[in-house]
Amino acid sequence: MRTITRMLAAITTAGFLTTGFAQAPAATDFPRQPIRMVVTFPPGGSADAVVRMIVPRLNEKLGQQVVVDNRPGAGGNIGLSLVAKAPPDGYTLGVGAAGALSANSSLYANMPFDPLKDLKPVSMLAAIPFVIIGHPSLSAKTQKDLIAMAKSQPGKLSVAHGGNGTAMHLSAALFSQMADVKLVEVPYKGSGPAALDVLAGNVPLAVVDLPSALQHIKAGKLVAYAVTSAQRLPQLPDVPTVSEAGLTGYDSTGWFGVVAPAGTPAPIVERLNAEITAALNDEQTKTSMRNLGVEPAPSKPDAFDAYIRSETQKWAKVIRQANIKIDQ
Structure with a gap:
């Protein structure tokens, strides 16, 4: 899909809570138990559907069950707060969207976590x-x-x-x-x-x-x-972008991706990234996602981190100018 090409180019340069904080296993030993995937959306939405598309492949490749735990609410803050406070061992992951990962820090007066400090980007999943x-x-x-x-x-x-x-x-x-x-x-x-x-x-x-x-x-x-995207949509080839129609430079695309607690060892993050990327690159998965109206958008962890930071700055300016606040 040409719609998201420029954005994808910019970002592609891709457990259950335990009571103790034991030393994280090496990547060669990971995973040794089921992985909890906290999805900050209710069942049935596009993000939940995409996660459930890739879970069977992750189960197969990782050799452990990835258990989906839907925790919607507070614009994603409820679910990602659980992830931010989980042990950094790779066994608790979160799926958050543009709001929770980049805009909420400007929208909410009292955030229960800092997305840029308390979470480690693993991979973007999709652009919308x-x-x-x-x-x-x-x-x-x-x-x-x-x-x-x-x-x-x-x-x-x-x-x-x-x-x-x-x-x-x-x-x-x-x-x-x-x-x-x-x-x-x-x-x-x-x-x-x-x-x-x-x-x-x-x-x-x-x-x-x-x-x-x-x-x-x-x-x-x-x-x-x-x-609203930078490129026209193949489903609506005759409909211009906002930028083409007169507001030059306008570009706004929704997205969601996988994060882990800050401090999760790099080898574990890289292993998770590799398996998520492979799952998203599966042709059947791509087709299913595009039928939902979303574009697969796997990214390297560092590229996803840079994208989240740039989006945080972009939306902070918009939110400040519009004086948008959310009561938590």
Whole structure:
């Protein structure tokens, strides 16, 4: 998929809690017991689905069971806090998204952990492009029209998104800042409900993930103004990027990846990275992921770490300017 090519190029240069803090085993001995994979999303979502796609291969290659433990809540902070406080032995891993790993430190006044200090990146798993959609009844048919409409009605045009602090929320905020418009941001409990309310005409606009809107866009029931990624989507080849449509330099893509507790020995991190990368590069897995609307995005640990840090800086500026805060 060409959509995420530039972002992937930038980042690809890829237990159960124990009561004691015994010395971590050498990579040649790892793993010697089941691995707990704390997923900071509820069952059924794209991140949970991707994890469950690669778990059978990890079980086979690692010779131990990888047990999925869904711990959603607080924008990912609940699950990743467990990981941050776990022994750094490779037996407790976490799956977090852009929000929890890069934006939450600016969104939440009291973070239970420091993503940059308390976690060790292992590999990104996937990238998720978003699309700006509208109800067909709107007179605005292009992004240029949409911006003109928003400027003529400051503070009156609403845009739905998948929840406060999510990458969709931040994508909407970045759009407003770069377009110099004032939109009323309306949080929903997920991308699907936001898209359905635009479809029903209850809210005029939304920033949602592709699977939530694609069939309705193709049926002409929703207008796709632009995609938020740096490249066009093959599923919507005629829909421009936000940057192409006039906001030069705009680029916002959701993502999620695997982390371990800080201090996890490098050989163990490298072993985990190698097996996760191999699982993501499996052709059947790639196809299944793309059918979900996500792009496989394996990365080396150091590259993933650098990407998280750059995203943290980027979103801190957007959050500060938009004065977005989340009550924990």
